Amino acid sequence: MQFDDELLNRLRQAKRLVFFTGAGTSTESGVPTFRDEQNSLWINFDATRFATESGFRANPGQVWQWYAERRQQLQTLSPNPAHRVMAAWQDKTAGVTVITQNIDGFHQQAGSRDVIELHGNITANKCVDFGHVAPMDVNLSDQPPHCQQCGSLLRPDIVWFGEALPAVAYHFAEQLCFDCEVFVCIGCSMEVYPAASLPFNAARSGAYLIQINPQATPLDEVADCNLYGKAGEILPQLWQAVWQEPLP
Ligand SMILES: [Zn+2]
Numbered sequence: 001m002q003f004d005d006e007l008l009n010r011l012r013q014a015k016r017l018v019f020f021t022g023a024g025t026s027t028e029s030g031v032p033t034f035r036d037e038q039n040s041l042w043i044n045f046d047a048t049r050f051a052t053e054s055g056f057r058a059n060p061g062q063v064w065q066w067y068a069e070r071r072q073q074l075q076t077l078s079p080n081p082a083h084r085v086m087a088a089w090q091d092k093t094a095g096v097t098v099i100t101q102n103i104d105g106f107h108q109q110a111g112s113r114d115v116i117e118l119h120g121n122i123t124a125n126k127c128v129d130f131g132h133v134a135p136m137d138v139n140l141s142d143q144p145p146h147c148q149q150c151g152s153l154l155r156p157d158i159v160w161f162g163e164a165l166p167a168v169a170y171h172f173a174e175q176l177c178f179d180c181e182v183f184v185c186i187g188c189s190m191e192v193y194p195a196a197s198l199p200f201n202a203a204r205s206g207a208y209l210i211q212i213n214p215q216a217t218p219l220d221e222v223a224d225c226n227l228y229g230k231a232g233e234i235l236p237q238l239w240q241a242v243w244q245e246p247l248p
Helices: 005-013 023-027 053-058 060-075 081-092 104-109 168-178 197-204 231-241
Strands: 017-021 098-101 120-127 154-158 182-186 208-215 225-228
Touching: 005 208, 005 231, 017 081, 017 197, 053 081, 060 120, 081 104, 081 231, 098 168, 154 225, 168 197, 168 231, 182 197, 197 208, 208 231
Parallel strands: 017 098, 017 182, 182 208, 208 225
Antiparallel strands: 120 154
16 A cells, blocks of 8 residues: 555654554454444344343343353454554554554553553453442353452443443543544444544544544545555554564
């Protein structure tokens, strides 16, 4: 892929750079998404049963086991070159932050630090009554464990339908959008709000906006540069073009 000089210069000179990732980034690792009907793993996904607090309270054992299976599936998958480029970028220059809508923890696995997770992390748990954070539990039984602090049931620490995004994470993400010089939006369908408002906020605040996605999205008209294709292919090329050195 050919990149124009302004794009390369902006990336090379940025002191505050945000990588913002959506489902498409993880799909390239084989992680099924809620919406992707070509991927049969989640085709029978019933959001009311498996992704709401009321669904969990009605059938905690069933929901817990459903997530245990998803967790086992994730352990067979791994980060792809897009995750690795973003982690390397953070080592290369200061002021790089990853904000993600994904719940798989692949950015951290690839080496990214201080990742802002807007939709939680499926590998962590919290209790259903008070949100007490609990370490990853390898319990694959058909019943969720209990919180050690309050005794209520543990659930995956992800944002379910009808729930607000984690307030601190979202506030921090908004600040970064206002402050950054370059914002790179990767694999986002731009359909899930409020997270999808972040790239628009960044553009309005004067950031140079780069979008990497196989398909067109509502962000196309706002972006300064649209790169159509897979992030796992484009980001390594972009690394090479910007830094003129192989990916470590
Ligand atoms: Zn608790």
